[in-house]
Amino acid sequence: MPHKIVSKRRLSEDVFTAEIEARLVAQARKPGQFVIVSLNNEYGERIPLTIADAEPKRGTIRLIWQRVGKTTAELADMQAGDEIANVTGPLGKPTHVENFGTVVCVGGGIGNAPLLPIAKALKKAGNKIISILGARNKELIILEDEFAAICDELIITTDDGSYGRKALVTEPLEEVCRRDNKPDQVVAIGPAIMMKFCCEVTKKFNIPTQVSLNTIMVDGTGMCGGCRVEIDGQAKFVCVDSPEFDGHKVNFDLMIKRLNAYKDQEQEAYEQYNEHRCKIGLDKRNAE
């Protein structure tokens, strides 16, 4: 069943958001869950994207994605009114939400998208929320207003200092951990390497840290094992054992290498697609 794009916006150079019709997913979804999207029934790749928000009454979900390869680029070239062939979900276990006390939410780049619904839910559960949002530059900081609306404290960092503090997110994270009223819980979502270093910081302070792993997936239901990661030396399937794990137990180095398994081929597919879109003038369409 095709899913209509109700509206679409560009959030930054490479980040896009769309509201998509998916009534059942919108009704069932809980913070932390994701959908698998594919754009073509015969040949389309199945990619996981977090449900950033949902309007159960309208029957829509919001996706936010970064253009990194063929499928995310193709999605970025679609417009309101276009239809997405397949949207499956909600998948993964919902985030465990309770009143921990003070929670630090660390988002890196596109990680802000999956982080937002979790931060919202944690706030609703009565937590004090300190958010640290980081990106390479000002352009890439997304959803700042949405976070500002729910945070008790908001810290922004950029690698190049074009906005907020010139730092990596781990710097303010460490400072917050040193405070007298040490945070009770940390949630970190972003590139694997960022999550890895965040966990190294919080481990020193013994603060429980949840991370959301963005492994490569195929089915998203536990059938293929392609999404497996090593947690405490044990193989776990990200899609069924939940995308969220105790960050102190994740073997990030191996996960990062598995993420790059198809780098060359992905590159090729992306280049092919770019050639194709230039030919048919899609670039212009998106610029409008």
Added chain:
Amino acid sequence: MTDKERQELLQRLLEKQKDGGLKPADRYEIPPQDMPEQDPVERARNVNEVATGYTETHARLEALRCLQCKTAPCIKGCPVKIKIQDFIAAVSEGDFKKALTIIKENSLLPAVCGRVCPQEVQCQQTCTVGLKFKDPTKAVSIGRLERFVADLDQEEIIPTVAPNTGMKVAIIGSGPGGIVAAADTRRAGHDVTLFEAFHKTGGVLVYGIPEFRLPKSIVQKEIDVLTKMGVKIVCNFVVGRTRTIEQLMKEDGFDAVYIGVGAGLPRFMGIEGESLVGVYSANEYLTRANLMKAYDFGSGADTPIARSQKVAVTGGGNVAMDSARTAVRLGAEKVYLVYRRTEKEMPARIEEVHHAKQEGVEFHILQSPKRVIGDENSHVTAIECLKYRLGEPDESGRRRPIPIEGSEFQIDVDTVIIAIGNIANPLIRQTTPGLEFNKWGNIVVDENCKTSLEGVYAGGDIVSGAATVILAMGQGRIAASAMNKYLAEKSDCNKPC
């Protein structure tokens, strides 16, 4: 035998039959008809079906080999009890339509089963002709005949559907069990919806068993029949996540449910290095290749798969053979099949083993990986194996493999495919309170495939563990007939007295 000789032989036999019949001795003399197939070198480079199918002459000759045993011991070997001797008699008479009608009384998917049933341990194992030659491969080729008549059937026969009963049935999973359960409950006039987690229907028939063994178009044809019968098909619907069984029954008005979600979760070996880049479960490898058509990557398909030079597949079942033969077709130079017992103990079908060898798969028997070795980028470079010997038979009756201490050696490979079986997916278990499971996570059912929950039935691999297509079909059928009975009683109760 040339085509001409074959035709002449058939003519002679048919005349002799007219003149007074064929004696068993005459029938034993007819050479078993081999299945025509693509040349091994040729087919290793394409994904087209390997076995190209009997001609009419092949089929009638093969059918004449059947002794028409009064007790038909072959039927005992068939899980769905097809009237084998009757359909074969019809084939020998050249009445293929009649043959198909007989088969369809018991089996809804003869084109599928004729191709993938492990006949040598089912119907053909008990066939008198095979016993006479002490060789199940010389039995009457029941499966090939079934495939022949099913393939001839070009016009689609849409089964008649009884008038609407007003009862709603949900079928979860579109594997062979689900397809049959959907057809049988729909025939009884219920409003049937088939829910599938993937974007395509067919279950293992489309994502597991490769095109070269079972063309997808055959499965699609069966699905089209369901649609024409009025079965509603909903893809991308993960029961337990999109809606739970409880919601389907309490909120969405479904009166009965069939669970046919298959065996889902791949097993890994638990050895060092199993998460390295280049190690796949057979499920992932086959899904990327089959369902996502990774063999067309770069010319249409968006899903990549390893570009392997040297592949090791561990396991000895059909899944292992399918993985190895898929790796050959994806261009690997060397494909090794590593199995800890001997060929005799391999659960794979004899035909698959034979085909794999023909296509150049190298068998490493009495060996098993101890760890996977990778380079600094965590890419697989080799497997370290242990040698094994066979000890006393274990519970399965097969001789137990015993590792030989200190026999470690390495095989250079860049890809490893783990094909040692599946276990039950926990999703339904986690989301369906009150449903009873056994200690392996399989759903517990009674002889009617009824579960511990009222109105909920189950069959196929989620009940029996990884089994066969025909068993799943058989259970789909049993469940559907129990559901039809349950729903008839339920609708009687609903009527004002």
